[in-house]
Amino acid sequence: MKISRQTIAGAVAIAAAGALLFACQTTQPKTQSSLVxxxxxxxxxxxxxxYDEFYAFLSGGFSGQIAVYGLxxxxxxKVIPVFSQNPESAWGYAEETKPMLMTSYxxxxxxxxxxxxxxxxxxxxxGRWIFINGNNTPRIARIDLTTxxxxxxIQLPNSAGxxxxxxxxxxxxxxxxxxxxxxPIPNADVPIASYKDNFRGTLSFVxxxxxxxxxxxxxxxxxxxxxxxxxAGKGPSDGWFFFTSxxxxxxxxxxxxxxxxxxxDFIAAVNYKQAEQCVAAGKTRTFPSRYAHxxxxxxxxxxxxxxxxxxxxxxxxxCPGAVYYLPTPKSPHGVDVDPTGEYIVAGGKLAxxxxxxxxxxxxxxxxxxxxxxxxxGIPVLTYEAVMAGEVQKPGLxxxxxxxxxxxxxxxxxxxxxxxxxxxxxxxxxxxRAPTYYSIGHLMIPGGDSKKPWGKYLVAMNKITKDRYLPxxxxxxxxxxxxxxxxxxxxxxxxxxxxxxxxxxxxLPASMIKDKQVKFYSLAGNTNKWVTRSEAEGGITRxxxxxxxxxxxxxxxxxxxxxxxxxxxxxxxxxxxxIEQDWDIMHGFAVLGAENSELILAPGETRTxxxxxAAPGVYPFYCTDFCSALHQEMQGYVRVSPAGSNVALMANIxxxxxxxxxxxxxPTKK
Amino acid sequence: xxxxxxxxxxxLTASLSLLSLYVLxxxxxxxxxxxxxxxxxxxxxxxxxxxRSPNDLQTINDLNHYIGMKTIDPGAVPELxxxxxxxxxxxxxxVGAALSRKRWAITAWLGLFAVAGLAGMVQxxxxxxxxxxxxxxxxxxxxxxxxxxxxxxxTKQLLNFTASSWPAQGGFVAGAAFIAGAVAVWLSGHExxxxxxx
Numbered sequence: 024m025k026i027s028r029q030t031i032a033g034a035v036a037i038a039a040a041g042a043l044l045f046a047c048q049t050t051q052p053k054t055q056s057s058l059v060x061x062x063x064x065x066x067x068x069x070x071x072x073x074y075d076e077f078y079a080f081l082s083g084g085f086s087g088q089i090a091v092y093g094l095x096x097x098x099x100x101k102v103i104p105v106f107s108q109n110p111e112s113a114w115g116y117a118e119e120t121k122p123m124l125m126t127s128y129x130x131x132x133x134x135x136x137x138x139x140x141x142x143x144x145x146x147x148x149x150g151r152w153i154f155i156n157g158n159n160t161p162r163i164a165r166i167d168l169t170t171x172x173x174x175x176x177i178q179l180p181n182s183a184g185x186x187x188x189x190x191x192x193x194x195x196x197x198x199x200x201x202x203x204x205x206x207p208i209p210n211a212d213v214p215i216a217s218y219k220d221n222f223r224g225t226l227s228f229v230x231x232x233x234x235x236x237x238x239x240x241x242x243x244x245x246x247x248x249x250x251x252x253x254x255a256g257k258g259p260s261d262g263w264f265f266f267t268s269x270x271x272x273x274x275x276x277x278x279x280x281x282x283x284x285x286x287x288d289f290i291a292a293v294n295y296k297q298a299e300q301c302v303a304a305g306k307t308r309t310f311p312s313r314y315a316h317x318x319x320x321x322x323x324x325x326x327x328x329x330x331x332x333x334x335x336x337x338x339x340x341x342c343p344g345a346v347y348y349l350p351t352p353k354s355p356h357g358v359d360v361d362p363t364g365e366y367i368v369a370g371g372k373l374a375x376x377x378x379x380x381x382x383x384x385x386x387x388x389x390x391x392x393x394x395x396x397x398x399x400g401i402p403v404l405t406y407e408a409v410m411a412g413e414v415q416k417p418g419l420x421x422x423x424x425x426x427x428x429x430x431x432x433x434x435x436x437x438x439x440x441x442x443x444x445x446x447x448x449x450x451x452x453x454x455r456a457p458t459y460y461s462i463g464h465l466m467i468p469g470g471d472s473k474k475p476w477g478k479y480l481v482a483m484n485k486i487t488k489d490r491y492l493p494x495x496x497x498x499x500x501x502x503x504x505x506x507x508x509x510x511x512x513x514x515x516x517x518x519x520x521x522x523x524x525x526x527x528x529x530l531p532a533s534m535i536k537d538k539q540v541k542f543y544s545l546a547g548n549t550n551k552w553v554t555r556s557e558a559e560g561g562i563t564r565x566x567x568x569x570x571x572x573x574x575x576x577x578x579x580x581x582x583x584x585x586x587x588x589x590x591x592x593x594x595x596x597x598x599x600x601i602e603q604d605w606d607i608m609h610g611f612a613v614l615g616a617e618n619s620e621l622i623l624a625p626g627e628t629r630t631x632x633x634x635x636a637a638p639g640v641y642p643f644y645c646t647d648f649c650s651a652l653h654q655e656m657q658g659y660v661r662v663s664p665a666g667s668n669v670a671l672m673a674n675i676x677x678x679x680x681x682x683x684x685x686x687x688x689p690t691k692k
Numbered sequence: 693x694x695x696x697x698x699x700x701x702x703x704l705t706a707s708l709s710l711l712s713l714y715v716l717x718x719x720x721x722x723x724x725x726x727x728x729x730x731x732x733x734x735x736x737x738x739x740x741x742x743x744r745s746p747n748d749l750q751t752i753n754d755l756n757h758y759i760g761m762k763t764i765d766p767g768a769v770p771e772l773x774x775x776x777x778x779x780x781x782x783x784x785x786x787v788g789a790a791l792s793r794k795r796w797a798i799t800a801w802l803g804l805f806a807v808a809g810l811a812g813m814v815q816x817x818x819x820x821x822x823x824x825x826x827x828x829x830x831x832x833x834x835x836x837x838x839x840x841x842x843x844x845x846x847t848k849q850l851l852n853f854t855a856s857s858w859p860a861q862g863g864f865v866a867g868a869a870f871i872a873g874a875v876a877v878w879l880s881g882h883e884x885x886x887x888x889x890x
Contacts, residue, residue, distance in 0.1 A: 576754065577754060578832075602754070603747040603750055603751070604747065604750075604751045604754070605730070651758070651833070652758075652832060
């Protein structure tokens with residue numbers, strides 16, 4: 024048969040196109056369908072009227088807050104303001120809340136919150152509190168888990184970069200912190216290049232088991248390494264604390280290269296019971312230090328800030344047996360203790376293995392004095408003497424490890440963008456799951472406790488790219504939820520997160536769901552300016568300061584017509600929400616106030632400061648839709664020129680009118 | 693003839709059981725609405741009215757102000773001052789009647805019990821009528837022709853609320869006591885008729 028040239032050309036073209044297409048397909052990445060479990064949608068669907076199984080608390084990172092998510096649905100249910108001002112809820116704007124953000128450097132409206140840590144009893148989360156660190160201005164905050172509000176913040180002196188923080192002892196007697204940035208201690212004007220001679224780090228042991236009474240029991244002065252993360256020992260290793268450190272090279276510039284030179288850095292193992300004994304025996308120095316301790320009182324709804332003046336500083340040289348160094352490859356990041364308390368797993372972010380230390384071997388090495396050298400009086404144990412094993416070829420860039428309580432560990436691999444599951448004791452990798460993309464931390468409910476609840480794993484990633492509808496150059500961080508109940512991990516859900524979660528904690532919803540406070544008791548409200556009924560409202564003047572006491576209830580403010588304010592006054596609106604009913608909030612905003620709104624929970628009193636700059640009539644209104652007649656919930660304030668004769672007036676009952684202060688000059692309408 | 697032991701025990705037990713009305717609630721009114729999945733309620737006791745959960749009464753009063761209903765103030769209901777004495781009277785008279793073993797006594801006691809119970813229900817109805825109909829002239833929400841009288845007993849829809857009115861534990865005890873008393877009276881009458889025929 025005669026075949027034309029066109030036919031041959033066409034056939035070759037088609038064959039070439041087919042070959043190209045085939046070649047392109049084989050270089051496509053593997054699809055996710057094999058990883059996503061068949062019934063994933065059902066597993067993560069929480070039907071209307073039902074509840075999630077777990078509360079998950081994810082740090083906000085550079086947002087400075089904590090975000091609360093439900094698992095398995097991945098729904099965001101609350102953002103709890105901690106270190107950053109929040110104009111929506113008046114956190115850091117309402118007068119009562121401002122002391123919470125006071126520090127020795129002044130009022131700081133933001134921080135970088137990294138690591139939430141649930142309070143524990145017997146090594147297991149107990150649902151009382153969650154703690155979180157401020158990285159930039161080293162601080163630790165306590166959040167009450169029945170009101171989901173920040174109730175206490177303590178600043179850490181002699182610290183820069185409060186990164187390795189806060190980590191709890193199994194009984195939450197202490198939450199412990201270590202510094203990332205070494206600085207001169209006390210801080211002083213020295214050349215930066217004198218790092219090796221002058222720069223030190225500190226560990227802080229903060230007593231945390233009594234609300235309102237956080238206190239720095241003691242600090243330990245450490246060599247100038249960057250301390251990264253920590254965890255308490257448990258079970259047999261209870262009484263010990265472990266911190267990773269990097270930059271044992273003690274570089275002060277271009278750390279990217281200069282801090283990556285040493286083959287091994289160190290895990291600092293701290294026998295804090297030994298340290299306690301040295302403190303009790305008076306081996307510490309009283310170190311003058313200025314730091315703030317801030318407490319929000321639930322009854323007065325008011326925060327107070329107290330400036331503390333000294334800490335007890337312990338030098339490891341004065342307390343032999345308190346601190347040891349365990350060599351650990353290589354610029355390690357996470358240090359995680361397995362549920363049995365025997366294995367101490369390090370994530371050496373530049374290492375090609377996952378090193379695991381053994382607590383038993385460490386005890387023996389100390390007893391046998393298997394030291395390779397000393398650093399500033401701290402014995403360095405030999406690596407082989409303390410090593411339990413190494414997970415070989417796990418992946419690239421190991422960071423954090425958590426445990427499922429069934430003998431397996433899960434480590435996040437930042438560079439190879441995956442979670443690696445391996446077996447404790449045999450150190451063999453049994454499964455891998457890709458994350459999208461570049462996972463930082465992972466969280467298993469109870470995964471760092473004595474008895475992990477397991478079941479789910481949340482991967483918190485650093486690169487989002489194409490996971491969700493794109494939203495301009497800045498994207499929310501991505502997170503994935505995995506089912507780890509079986510032998511192999513299954514991807515269930517992909518959900519975006521606020522800020523940048525560095526770390527997370529979760530507990531079963533049943534532990535705290537029924538303990539949630541529904542409203543604050545009005546009878547128990549002892550705020551200085553509480554107004555419990557309309558008759559208690561009114562306006563008073565003291566020089567250029569004017570105080571207005573007001574109630575908010577569905578659907579009116581009382582008083583709602585106010586006169587007698589003058590230009591140049593500093594006006595304080597003290598508004599009390601006198602409802603005693605679940606989820607009935609009221610808001611308050613006034614025209615021209617250089618301030619945020621107020622949002623008031625039932626039974627709560629909050630104060631807004633306003634400095635009116637021009638005469639006129641200024642409306643105020645309720646900003647939180649509270650009732651069918653929310654739109655009618657408003658009022659007016661009349662501002663007269665400075666020195667005017669307009670009488671103070673607030674339209675409340677006759678009885679209360681007689682309680683107002685009389686104007687100084689004769690009245691003239 | 694004197695009443696039998698059965699009849700006497702019935703009246704005695706019925707009377708003494710009424711002492712529980714000092715402790716047990718008499719009546720309950722429950723309110724359900726879409727935005728109150730947890731429900732609201734009032735509990736009527738011998739000498740007061742309280743919310744089913746703490747603050748329920750205040751919440752109900754707060755909601756009622758929209759429709760112009762008067763504030764429910766237990767201190768302003770005179771029956772709540774009278775009832776504790778009325779209960780005491782019925783208990784004492786019942787015990788006395790039972791111990792007297794006289795048929796006319798227990799019959800009279802039952803009659804008094806019935807009158808008291810009826811009077812209570814009538815007052816309860818009138819109270820419900822007054823609060824449900826005599827609304828403020830400047831009420832915020834006015835639905836033409838609408839009144840908010842709760843049901844005397846049973847369930848009724850009032851705007852977005854489903855209101856239910858039922859006896860509480862004490863109410864059931866009182867009901868059972870009345871039935872016991874009625875049985876005692878019938879029994880003593882039956883025995884008397886039997887004795888008269890023989």
